[in-house]
Amino acid sequence: MANAPQAVLARIRFAALALASVVACAATAETPVERGAYLVNSILACGNCHSPRTPEGQPVAGRELSGGVFIRTPAFEAAASNITPDRETGIGSWSDADLRRALIEGVRPGHGRLANVPLAPVMPAGFFKAFLPRDLDAVVAYLRSVKPVRNASPAPVYKLASRHDTYPDADAGFTEAQMQDPVRRGAYLVTIGHCMECHSPREKGVTDYGRLGRGGREFGPALVQGFSSSWKGSVARNITSHPLAGLGAWSDAQIKRAIAKGISRDGRVLEPPMAFGYYDRMSERDLDAIVAYLRTVPPLE
Ligand code: HEC
Ligand code: HEC
CATH class of the missing domain: 1.10.760.10 (Cytochrome c-like domain)
Known part of the structure; x- marks a missing residue:
């Protein structure tokens, strides 16, 4: 009787190990x-x-x-x-x-x-x-x-x-070893995904990465054509860790839902050019890394 749960546990542990090695193989076999x-x-x-x-x-x-x-x-x-x-x-x-x-x-x-x-x-x-x-x-x-x-x-x-424009994290570059650290991995994804190009303020054609993630950049049909005939435009949001103006008070799940499903914290459906239809294909590990990085972006009002 007392041994039964242990046998089950051992079997679960064995199954978990087998699964982990399959996942590891799949990752290297890509x-x-x-x-x-x-x-x-x-x-x-x-x-x-x-x-x-x-x-x-x-x-x-x-x-x-x-x-x-x-x-x-x-x-x-x-x-x-x-x-x-x-x-x-x-x-x-x-x-x-x-x-x-x-x-x-x-x-x-x-x-x-x-x-x-x-x-x-x-x-x-x-x-x-x-x-x-x-x-x-x-x-x-x-x-x-x-x-x-x-x-x-x-x-x-x-x-x-x-x-x-030059972007500080792109100028500094990344290493393979950093990809094991969720925050640096997230920084890498946010860099190649050029998230902050849209989400930092832009004045007279110059993006201000000193106010990283503060939002405010405007997009509209006069600038971009081809999203849809009914698109009226949108303004990129504050995605810093500010508790009121940014994502500071959002849960991880709420941030991931906004990025991957295009649904804001209040339930509003996001507009182009936010590319949630693409981000929805990201792995859970990569989405988690992006959230981990966004939590480190200094708060701005
Ligand atoms: C924000 C919009 C945008 C994104 C995102 C973007 N591109 Fe482009 N890309 C453009 C525009 C606009 C041009 C044309 C620029 C020009 O003609 O001066 C272009 C040009 C190119 C060209 C040169 C093609 C030619 O015939 O001259 C290549 C190659 C290219 N993009 C590949 C990519 C790849 C691969 C990605 C994703 C990793 C990507 N682009 C993401 C807007 C974008
Ligand atoms: C091409 C420009 C562009 C890129 C690239 C972009 N975004 Fe956005 N994003 C926007 C715009 C514009 C909005 C606001 C849309 C709206 O209000 O309907 C938005 C909205 C958001 C929201 C919702 C915020 C809120 O208050 O509802 C989050 C979170 C977000 N983006 C994170 C990201 C992340 C993370 C990336 C990179 C993986 C990214 N964005 C890439 C333009 C962009």
């Missing part, structure tokens, strides 16, 4: 393409800009990454272009090195249309430069593996010299 698919379709939300939507705001099935929103600022007008491997209208003729350079330096290849011309700064290269080498390779491998879609994006127009 191929670069699988890792790239995970990153691009969750935290990176490349499709939030680069995938087309119907006028109702729904993704167009089978045409992912073939060209998306159109962005208009005083400095430039540019479409988030076709980044499928179509040779004529996409990135099919780019080498891996060309793609890596575009992603982390924001500069086009030295061949073809607009050779060596910098990409408009809305393409978040200043954040992607934080990629761990294996993640950069994974994103490139995944982009090569998606279905080529033919769709010519309109050519960009550059009107004024553009400013490329």
Whole structure:
């Protein structure tokens, strides 16, 4: 009688160990393409800009990454272009090195249309430069593996010299070892997810990372077209740890629901460009890491 619960416990412990080793194997067995698919379709939300939507705001099935929103600022007008491997209208003729350079330096290849011309700064290269080498390779491998879609994006127009923001955590960079620490792992995800580019105040085209996460940046159809025909715009919220103005008094579950399901603490459904439809594909471990990091963002009113 007294031994029975112990036998059960031993069996549970054995099952837990077996499961843990399966999970560990699965993690190491992840191929670069699988890792790239995970990153691009969750935290990176490349499709939030680069995938087309119907006028109702729904993704167009089978045409992912073939060209998306159109962005208009005083400095430039540019479409988030076709980044499928179509040779004529996409990135099919780019080498891996060309793609890596575009992603982390924001500069086009030295061949073809607009050779060596910098990409408009809305393409978040200043954040992607934080990629761990294996993640950069994974994103490139995944982009090569998606279905080529033919769709010519309109050519960009550059009107004024553009400013490329620099983001402190991206400049400092990250190491593989830091990924074991939830707060640093969260900082890495928030960096490559360029969360703070939207969630920090912006004045006269300059983002103020001294007021990290304070919110206030405005988005609207005059700036971005292509989310949906009914979208009227939105203002990025304060996501600092401030107990009243920010997320300080929210529970972990409430923060995760806002990020992944697009439902605010008071039940309101969030608007674009908040990319919750993508963030919903993040693993629980990565979502927890983001919450752990956000709890460390100094409070601001
Ligand atoms: C905030 C919107 C936005 C996000 C997010 C974004 N991009 Fe872009 N991207 C753009 C825009 C806009 C351009 C075109 C800029 C220009 O023409 O000057 C662009 C250009 C590019 C180009 C160059 C293509 C060409 O034909 O010139 C590549 C490659 C690219 N993006 C890949 C990615 C990948 C991969 C991701 C996710 C890791 C991503 N982008 C996320 C907006 C975005
Ligand atoms: C392209 C800009 C953009 C990016 C990138 C972005 N957000 Fe947002 N986010 C917004 C906007 C705009 C809102 C407000 C939407 C609304 O009020 O309808 C918002 C809302 C939120 C909210 C809800 C806050 C509240 O008070 O309801 C949270 C939490 C949040 N974002 C966290 C994040 C995190 C974490 C990331 C990165 C993984 C992120 N956001 C990336 C633009 C962005």
